Amino acid sequence: MSESTLWALVLEFVRLGLISFGGTNIAELERVLVGEHHWITPGTLANGFALGQLMPGPNMLAVTYYGYATAGWPGALASTLGFYGPTALLSALAALAWRRFSTHPWLVAFRDALLPFGAGVLLAGVLVLGQSSIHSWVGAGIAAVAFVILWRTKVNSVIVVIGAAVLGALLGL
Amino acid sequence: MTSTASSRPEETARPPAPPTPATLLRLFVGVALSGIGGGLPAHARRAVTARGWMTDAQFAETYTLAQLTPGPNAVNLAAMIGARLCGPAGAATSVVGILIPGLIAMLAASAVTLGAGSGLPPAVQSGLRGAACAALAVMLSAAIPVVRVGLGVKGGLILAALTFLGLGVLRLNLLPVFAALVGLGLYLNRPQRVPPPEEDHV
Numbered sequence: 001m002s003e004s005t006l007w008a009l010v011l012e013f014v015r016l017g018l019i020s021f022g023g024t025n026i027a028e029l030e031r032v033l034v035g036e037h038h039w040i041t042p043g044t045l046a047n048g049f050a051l052g053q054l055m056p057g058p059n060m061l062a063v064t065y066y067g068y069a070t071a072g073w074p075g076a077l078a079s080t081l082g083f084y085g086p087t088a089l090l091s092a093l094a095a096l097a098w099r100r101f102s103t104h105p106w107l108v109a110f111r112d113a114l115l116p117f118g119a120g121v122l123l124a125g126v127l128v129l130g131q132s133s134i135h136s137w138v139g140a141g142i143a144a145v146a147f148v149i150l151w152r153t154k155v156n157s158v159i160v161v162i163g164a165a166v167l168g169a170l171l172g173l
Numbered sequence: 174m175t176s177t178a179s180s181r182p183e184e185t186a187r188p189p190a191p192p193t194p195a196t197l198l199r200l201f202v203g204v205a206l207s208g209i210g211g212g213l214p215a216h217a218r219r220a221v222t223a224r225g226w227m228t229d230a231q232f233a234e235t236y237t238l239a240q241l242t243p244g245p246n247a248v249n250l251a252a253m254i255g256a257r258l259c260g261p262a263g264a265a266t267s268v269v270g271i272l273i274p275g276l277i278a279m280l281a282a283s284a285v286t287l288g289a290g291s292g293l294p295p296a297v298q299s300g301l302r303g304a305a306c307a308a309l310a311v312m313l314s315a316a317i318p319v320v321r322v323g324l325g326v327k328g329g330l331i332l333a334a335l336t337f338l339g340l341g342v343l344r345l346n347l348l349p350v351f352a353a354l355v356g357l358g359l360y361l362n363r364p365q366r367v368p369p370p371e372e373d374h375v
Binding site: 017018019020025026027028031044046047049050051052053054055056057058060061064065068069073076080083084086087088089090091092093094095096098105106108109110111112113114115116117118119120121122123124125126127128129130133134135139140142143144146147149150151157160161162163164165166167168169171172173 | 205206208213234235237238239240241242243244245246247248249250251252253254255256257261264268271272274275276278279280282283284286287295296297299300301302303304305306307308309310311312313314315316317319320322323324325326327328329330332333334335336337339340341342344346347348351354355356357358359361362363364
């Protein structure tokens with residue numbers, strides 16, 4: 001993998017980190033990584049997201065997977081640092097500034113404007129991820145049952161994901 | 174959320190030892206490990222309030238702020254708690270702490286599944302496909318509370334629906350959609366003039 005690709009990877013993940021609000025921006029990840037650059041396939045996108053659910057810590061460690069799929073170990077390092085570094089720095093600075101300005105009326109208005117946008121971003125991500133991870137009625141059924149379990153019970157999501165993995169392997173999904 | 178409020182201990186008995194970057198590193202490694210499969214903010218809250226380093230109100234404020242800054246929420250939250258409790262060094266060690274366990278596990282998983290190329294056993298491939306279906310359900314269930322809050326804002330339903338349409342269905346570039354819809358949201362929620370002293374609107 002050439003050095004220029006690695007830089008492109010870093011810059012793309014810096015951008016992806018800075019434009020994800022209120023959670024995961026899978027829709028934009030898919031548009032850029034799969035559609036624009038052809039760095040990963042839709043299958044890799046879905047696999048990485050699923051593995052991320054099994055990892056300790058933030059589930060967007062899927063970015064590490066996507067970086068590895070694109071350019072091996074250097075790619076994993078580049079995507080991880082690019083995605084988490086600048087946003088973490090910005091957050092720390094915001095935490096230190098917040099106490100001074102938190103009551104400013106325009107900041108309150110900005111928060112209110114961001115909340116529905118964040119909701120729409122998440123729902124768009126569900127749609128895009130659904131298109132790349134569900135290929136059959138059996139898969140749709142597994143997703144629906146998993147959703148009802150997660151929604152109605154307190155079962156840990158790792159157990160649900162592992163259960164679905166076992167079921168998928170047994171059914172030859 | 175706080176249904177077990179009756180078990181609240183008296184925290185005034187002993188003053189908490191102040192956090193250091195090293196204790197924050199250990200704390201967030203523990204938060205990451207106990208947060209397999211989500212619920213990281215809940216684990217972080219328990220960890221910092223149990224030690225008397227933050228009150229629930231301080232945590233709630235920090236958590237809201239972490240939702241608003243771009244990037245992954247759980248990492249933002251760690252950076253903010255670290256910065257607030259222990260300055261820049263605390264922010265750095267908190268972020269490293271919350272990332273390290275998963276990073277090691279994910280690198281191992283990447284090397285195994287991607288290093289094998291297309292030669293992955295069929296059972297593993299179909300297992301991953303099953304996991305992906307459940308991961309979609311995890312994402313949807315995590316989106317529900319966020320959507321609920323977003324719809325509670327003035328114009329929230331229309332703004333969220335337009336965002337979904339623009340990014341999910343039409344696959345438009347994010348920045349123009351962001352500029353248009355957050356701009357519209359700012360207009361709808363713009364600060365009102367300070368009301369006159371006589372309170373005629375109750």
